[in-house]
Amino acid sequence: MTLPQLSESPLVRHAGLSYFPLAFIARLPFAMMTVGVLTLVVAERGSLTLGGLNSAAAGLGTALAGPLLGAAADRFGQRRTLVPIGLLNAALLGAFPFVVASTVRDLVVLALSVLIGASAPQVAPMSRTRLVAIIRRAVRADRRERVVNGTMAYESAADETVFIVGPFLVGLLATAIAPWLAIAGASVLTLVFVTWFALHPTGRLAPVGQTSKAQAPVRELARFPLLTVVAGALGIGFFFGATLTSLTGFLADDGSGDRAGLLYGVMGIGSAALALASAAFPARFSLRARWLAFGSLLLAAAVTYALARSVPALVVALAMLGCGIGPTLVTQYSLAAKLSPAGRSATTMTMLGSAVVVGQAVASAVTGLVVDRLGADAALALPAVTAAFVVAAGIAHAASAHSAERQPVPA
Template identity: 55%
Template sequence: MTDASAPQSSLLHHTGFSYFVIAFVARLPFAMMVVGVLTLAVSARQSLSLGGLTSAAVGLGTACFGPLLGAASDRFGQRAVLLIVGAANGIALALFAWIAYSPAPDAAMLACAFLIGATAPQVSPLSRSRLVTIIAEKMRGVRRDRVFNATMAYESAADETVFVIGPFVVGVLASFLAPWAPLVAAAVITVVFVSAFALHPTAPRRQTRSHDRPTGPVSQLFRPTLLVVVVGILGVGLFFGSTLTGLTAFMDERGVPEQAGVLYGVMGIGSAAFALGVAFFPARFALAWRWVAFGGVILAGTIALPFVSTIGQMAWALALIGIGVGPTLVTQYSFGAERSPVGRSATVMTILGSAVIVGQSIGAAVTGEVAQRAGAQASLILPAVSAGIVVLCAFANVVLSRRTSPTLLSTVPSARP
């Protein structure tokens, strides 16, 4: 049982500061792998089309096995699953870097890319699962609700920040070292930090379940209010993939494709700042309307992309887009956590994380093909299409929120992340 003083303890007291450092760094390779594969394939094999296909293979692997890894963690415990997939993913990343420069056929690259996606450690949803369990067991009353909300807000902001930092790190390493360097770095980070995350004392051996709150049926995962969030976050993934690939084509025409990730990092400045600033938004700025507002900012910025002609203009457009990306992604994760069926929050979070990677991969594949056939300017139309999906889902969410819970349109619900 929890003693009387436990509710007064902070989450940091139960996890230690090292946990948040390890968990943050451990999720970085997940954000680097699609971009790293794309950058290396384009540089080593001189084919934007192949780069897009390998990125799509990563997404396919994640789509097929990501949710299964979450379920396996529930059944067998996080520690065993993470140690196995972490080692396998590190080997796959290093192997892809070798295959890219070898005489091996393109099919070998595609198979290895699929393996990278299939073994990607699901650090983000498993971190949420751990922290929620600690909060539920160690805290009570109002303090528990307050710590839960703050923790989930941090987790969402950390996810969004990593998905912007990842491509930037890839760009820096590819530019100043070599195109293979990002994947080797990701392999090292995976082996070291995912293993540390797995072995951390907070790792549950088996997912604990509340006996008085039975797990929600699988059918609840297909509710329209949850599906609209999945499609919306898939749209953000499509935006990531199409924007980065279009930007790579844009920089390739200027002779420096490996610097695309560095320029992409410009978007991360406003994105990270506004993502972390979501916690300070007033309650009257409701979740549903946040999605509409900041999705609209993304759309406005992407409409300008096909018309830019200089690197400076591209940087300004990406900076504007970044203002909308962070809050949009944080808001979508907030809806996902709030609408998760009882006992299936880790499953939902894994699905949302996989949707970002799948969207990123599909966007990269389609945009790479368009860039190969029609050039960079044509490929830069696709980010606006992706942003349009995000905005359409935002308005659909407003309608669904009004039907199911009108409070979502006027206040920030107390249970939201």
């Protein structure tokens, strides 16, 4: 698509071309958070276990506060929510290297990690909410579903890229300069780009019909079909954490653990490409079918990954994994957009975003323990376990949706 054609898109015209690179950079600190905390604590305190606990603590903070931040954005608007929370998060990230390097107890460091996770501005779900709001205002009804699917494809590809680039930046800065620099860099990025994102004109948008009267009750968020999608996103987070940590552990046995980010990028290339390509899938290839198809591909590739015992075999397996993970994540966010209760779009998207981060943090900690106690070869099997979880969530979603379709319509 040429630049003039792109600028003619109603979505791009209303959001502005500058919006997309801004939203991309603004979500980088979120992807750097858990790995940056882990790297800094291990470097300063010399404990891999403590580092894993702090990474998990940041994930716990996100799990506890993320949906609440989404609810606040739904009720008060993104600007009023993102500006203060972004400033708070930047300050906490800036203070973290000093606290870790000081003589304070480990419990204080853990508490600060929880606060960092709790105050993390979740730009990705907020961006999805804004773009869906624009689509519902500016795109004809007969084209909306296709444009929403294409937008979720782009957003998921951006997420995939960020979750590859973020850990890579942390590793690069920690190795080339100092471990504290990654967290300090995340603080600066949050201060500048999250604030800029919050103040962007699209930050004034709210989903169509979102008023205090039109907003669906909170209990609508607990409907089983939507919860299965959240569970699927949690499984994606499990997969990310288990894959990166097991890959690092396997390569570290040969003294080349610093290559993990580069090899991990192989998965990101295929993942982002297939995520974008999913926008061209025909409507008859339903979202439920896509989840099961690409989730199954993910599981098969994860089994191949578990059996790999050489770098070339790992590269092949990672390329296959990318072909499964990208379209699966796109499908989950597209389903979330369809199932979001009225006036609860930011909350719904934040639930998925929180689930991914929580899953990544928990799986990173668990996989690290498996590497330490059972060896890297055993840890290579964990991504297959997480892929099976993703498929199981897809089956549960398909079953619940099928059951709902068979229910008789009230007279």
